[in-house]
Amino acid sequence: MAIFVAKRLAMMLLTMVAASFLVFAVCEFTPGSVARKSLGPFATQEQVDFLTKKLRADDPLLVRYGRWAGVLLGIIPDPLQDPSTGLNFKDPRGAQYFGNFGYSTLNKLPVNDVIWNRLGNTAILAGLAFLLIVPLSIVFGILSGLKEGGVLDRLLSVICITFTSIPEFASGVFLVTLFVILWPVLPGTSPLDTEGGWSVPSQLVLPVAVLVIYDFGYVARMIRVSMIGVMEKPFIRTAVLKGMSTRQVVIGHALRNAMIAPFTVLLLQINFLISGVVVTELVFAYPGFGRLLLDASLFGDIATIEAATLITVAIAVTTQFVGDLGYMLLDPRIRLR
Amino acid sequence: MTMVAEPISTQGERASETPLLAVRDLRIEFRGKAETIVAVPKLSFEVKPGESFGLVGESGCGKSTTAMAIMGYLGATGVVAGGSIRFEGEELVNAPAHKLRAIRGRRIAMVYQDPMSALNPVKTIGAQLAEVPMLHLGASRVEALDMAAAMLKDVRLPDAGDMLKRYPHQLSGGQQQRVVIAMALLGRPSLLLLDEPTTGLDVTVESAVIDLIGELRRRYGTSLLFISHNLGLIAESCDRVGIMYSGELVEEAPTRELFGRPRHPYTQGLIDCIPDIRQGKHSRTLAAIPGNIPLPSERPRGCLFGPRCAGFRAGLCDRAGMTLEPVGERHVVRCVRWPELEVAHRELPPLSGESAAPAAEITFSDITKFYHLGYHKTLKANEAVSFEAGKAEIVALVGESGCGKSTLARIVTGLDRATSGEIRMAGENIAAIEASARPKPLLQSIQMVFQNPDSTLNPSHSAGFSIRRSLKKFGIRKGKAAIDQRMRELLEMVRLSPDFAARRPSQLSGGQKQRIAIARAFASDPSLIVADEPVSALDVSVQAAVVTLLLDIQKTRHATMLFISHDLALVRHVADKVVVMYLGKVMEKGTVEEIFGGATHPYTEALISAIRSTKPEGAERNRITLTGDTPSPVDVPRGCRFASRCHRKLGSICDREPPPIRRMSATHEIACHIPAEALESPRHPDEASDRS
Incomplete structure (x- = not known):
């Protein structure tokens, strides 16, 4: 088990290095220089050249990547915080510490001051959505997989497919039209403050609804397929011919087997909900992680992009690890040999 | 068709007994979107209390479908379109769900073909067994587990307490099937349906399972409906046999009568086309039945076997409405020409065989194959396998999975x-x-x-x-x-x-x-x-x-x-030389005559003994039942590979040292600690009857 965890951690580190380097390299091809972006459009060319030199931004890619990694690991101080750059960037944690994601040129703040707050907001949104997606998709999936092609299966399948095929921006606009304009019971934007007169919980209703509507149908379809497969297995026949009722068979024999394969799919939704909810966050002006990543990408704020990448990779690897543990719990064939 | 069951019920002392299970004019259809397939057109048979009834037929003849119809489990498309299934006087066709539930697992239980897939992979054996008494006998969980443990002892599974905590994948195929049998017997059913219960199991394991079923049947007085394509198994386990062909019963008789005097050409053909373990290569050709079993949608008019029958007469055999006619005591056959065909017992020509000692075509020497499975784990698939095959020779490799x-x-x-x-x-x-x-x-x-x-x-x-x-x-x-x-x-x-x-x-x-x-x-x-x-x-x-x-x-x-x-009877019929393998090693090799002759390795002896013959005299052999399961090839025994299951084990030497190779003749080698002279002594009682 210890070896297993160690292997997983090593894999996670390797993935992080690869992903961060890839992102770093891709950012090379975006127009505009770091110095120009940091100083703004009204700085003179001399100022830009001076900063470029100061930051050694003309060094080869690998050298600069190494420098960024050094800052992150706390080996070298962040060059942007050097007072001689004249940028006046200051991190209260100091210029050199482990986990220093650097300075966000977009927000003119240390990345660590921005990103965790946004991640927290998205976690609330994603967590609430996930809490609804799991039971809904399981119930829908199991019920429709119980009898393939039956009336219930067809009805639930139509609901699932329809919901999944409506894009988030469309359902967002639709819901806003219904509950904000025609029947104004909910706020149309969710800035997570009470200045607009709406409570924070009420601001969460519509974004969560959009995510659930978009996502649960997909997961339910996965569970349905798995359930159909399980219901055709001979051990289900054994259970039925033992004299068990349909309910006993489903709860006692089918459910756990049917959840083995979709378990991974369910966990993958966490990744989607953390980094893939840009559209929903944009529609509702939600101050979340996805929007931060989008803004940073558009601006070329490399420090923020890198930080977001590392966090996303960490979440993905962690969910995968949880998935493996879950497999072991669900399926004794993996646990015991 | 009205006289279907008449001859059975008018005969002898059993006439007074009400049948435990009575299937009358059963018609089973599978209704798809495009077409309806009639799997079983019209089927009638009975199982009496305490009786073991065998239903024999090849794939697609409707035997398993019939079993599922009895259990009321035909799937979404299957329907009983006519007839009745009465169990202890109660009608099962279209019975309400709650009534079926009360019967399933309690009064009729079933043993399935593939035990691995019949058990839920994510539940322990104990949990799956305990369900039956909890469901039907109102037992508490603790009581149910106690009953399960007792039943596991009855089906000869060692260490029942530990077994209850295990998962199906941790058991061997033979053990899994014992669990399935235990599960079926826990509800103390009066009828047990066995659907190809040993197909897919190794011969020695099959033999042990069949013996177990016979013994449990005597102890619990359970009636059996035994479904199989294996005539030998049926011949030894059943009192009466029905032969099914394309959804119809073509012949039905007490076992001894049926295999002794088969009347239907199909039954005769079936018996003739299985190789007999007691007959060697050049004794006779295998009598093949020409053609194929008709698809349910392409059943011919009249006799369904007609197109494949040598005795077919146009105008006589292709008339609709063939009935089962009585031919003797409790013996019925669906053939209009049975009196004429009776004498037509086929004399099969011997195979012309010239056996010379040809030059070697391929020579195996010390072939070893290890698969390395991580640290200190080696799967020994083959170890020091040596033999040779001459030009135009047939060398059979025999052994279990x-x-x-x-x-x-x-x-x-x-x-x-x-x-x-x-x-x-x-x-x-x-x-x-x-x-x-x-x-x-x-x-x-x-x-x-x-x-x-x-x-x-x-x-x-x-x-x-x-x-x-x-x-x-x-x-x-x-x-x-x-x-x-x-x-x-x-x-x-x-x-x-x-x-x-x-x-x-x-x-x-x-x-x-x-x-x-x-x-x-x-x-x-x-x-x-x-x-x-x-x-x-x-x-x-x-x-x-x-x-x-x-x-x-x-x-x-x-x-x-x-x-x-793995089929020794076939091997005896086919091969010139035989190599018997067990756990990657050659146990014995020799010519067919030598292997099936007097002196053999104990493993070969057990393999031969495990074969069930349809010939009545075959039943009197001393059967050797091997205990236990084949050890894992990852963890092979140190001494003789076969020592852990051997019925002639000498003692600790077998566990300690690899056996020497006993040269019985120029071509015959046996790897065993038992001295050659002791191996020489005849151990096959059936060899005596081989003179015929």
Whole structure:
């Protein structure tokens, strides 16, 4: 088990290095220089050249990547915080510490001051959505997989497919039209403050609804397929011919087997909900992680992009690890040999 | 049709007994969107209290469907369209769900074909067993587990307490089937349905399971409905037998009567086409039944067996409304010509056999194959396997699953490389050359016929495609016309008409597919054919035809053949030499006469003893029942591999030291600690009857 965890951690580190380097390299091809972006459009060319030199931004890619990694690991101080750059960037944690994601040129703040707050907001949104997606998709999936092609299966399948095929921006606009304009019971934007007169919980209703509507149908379809497969297995026949009722068979024999394969799919939704909810966050002006990543990408704020990448990779690897543990719990064939 | 069950119920003392199970005029249909398939047109039979009734037939004859209809479990499309199934006087057809639930598992229980898949992989054995008493007997969880433990002891599973905590995948196939049997018996049912309960199990395990079923039946007084395609098993386990063909009962009689005096041509054919363990290679040809079982949609008028019957008379056999006619005490047959056909007992011509001592075609010396599975774990698939096959000889590799016979085939054909050792063919060592590295002439000279024809033919190519490709690749013929000509000859060789070339595998029956596979294998004019269980996936009536064909072609082509099989009766019929393997090692090798003659290795002895014969006198043999299961090839016994299961084990020496090789004759070797003289003493009671 210890070896297993160690292997997983090593894999996670390797993935992080690869992903961060890839992102770093891709950012090379975006127009505009770091110095120009940091100083703004009204700085003179001399100022830009001076900063470029100061930051050694003309060094080869690998050298600069190494420098960024050094800052992150706390080996070298962040060059942007050097007072001689004249940028006046200051991190209260100091210029050199482990986990220093650097300075966000977009927000003119240390990345660590921005990103965790946004991640927290998205976690609330994603967590609430996930809490609804799991039971809904399981119930829908199991019920429709119980009898393939039956009336219930067809009805639930139509609901699932329809919901999944409506894009988030469309359902967002639709819901806003219904509950904000025609029947104004909910706020149309969710800035997570009470200045607009709406409570924070009420601001969460519509974004969560959009995510659930978009996502649960997909997961339910996965569970349905798995359930159909399980219901055709001979051990289900054994259970039925033992004299068990349909309910006993489903709860006692089918459910756990049917959840083995979709378990991974369910966990993958966490990744989607953390980094893939840009559209929903944009529609509702939600101050979340996805929007931060989008803004940073558009601006070329490399420090923020890198930080977001590392966090996303960490979440993905962690969910995968949880998935493996879950497999072991669900399926004794993996646990015991 | 009205007189169907008359002869049974008017006879003897059983007339007063009400049947436990009475199936009357049962009609089962599968209603799809496009068509309705009549799986069982009209079926009637009875099972009396305490009786064991065998239902025999080949695949697709409707025997399993009938069992499922009794359980009320025909799936979404299956319907009982007519007739009745009465169990202890109660009607089961269209019975309400709650009534069925009260009967299932409590009064009628079932043992399934594939025990691994019949058990829930994520629940412990204990949990799955305890469900039955909790559901039907109102037992608490603790009581139910106690009952389960007691039942596991009854089915001879060691260490019941530990067994309850295990999961199905941690058990061997034989143990799983014992669990399934225990599960069925926990509700103390009065009727037990056995649907091919030992198909897929090794012969020695099968033998033990059958003995167990017989013993439990005597103890609990349970009636059995035993469904099988294996005539030998039925002959030994049942009181009465019904022979099914294409959804109909064609003959029904007490077991001894049925196998002693079979009246229906189909029954006779079935009995004749299974090789007899007591008869050697050159005794007789296997009598194949020509043709195939008709599809339910293509049933002929009148006698369903008519198109395949030698005694068919137009105008007589193709009249509708054939009935089961009484031919003797409790013996009925559905054949209008039975009085005339009765005498037509077939005298089968002996196979002309010339056996010379030919030059060696292929020589195996010390072939060893280890698979390394991580630290200090080695799967020993083959260890020091040595034997040779002469030109045009058939050498049978015999052994149960995990004995390494298929690994050996993989090494010969180059699908795998030997860890050490040599395989010499035409002077060259081919043991370490994989197929991709083999020169064309070598590839051409070794061809394989695989076990399952369904999965070895590409479903998207026509049957002729693979034959043509083989011809083209190896340059046997040049030019399209010549290739097509040769392909037609090959099809003719396997007795298929040329228009089969255009058909897809889905349009072919199992036997036809295997013929195509044989034609493909022989297309490149190989000198060595590796046949890995070539007929074990086929129906018995088709098996005989394919084996006969394979032997014919092998003989005319003078090809050497490695015949891999678990079926000793077939091996005795087919092979010149036999190599018996157990857990990767050769236990015994010799000529067929030597292996099936007096002195044998205890394992061979057990294998031979495990074979069930339909001949009544076969039942009186002393059966050797092996205990336990084959050890894992990862953790092989230190001394003799077979020591842990051997019934003639001498003592600790067998566990400590690898056995010496006893040379019984120039060609006969036995690896055993028992001295040659002691092995010599005759152990087969049935050898006495072999004189006939």
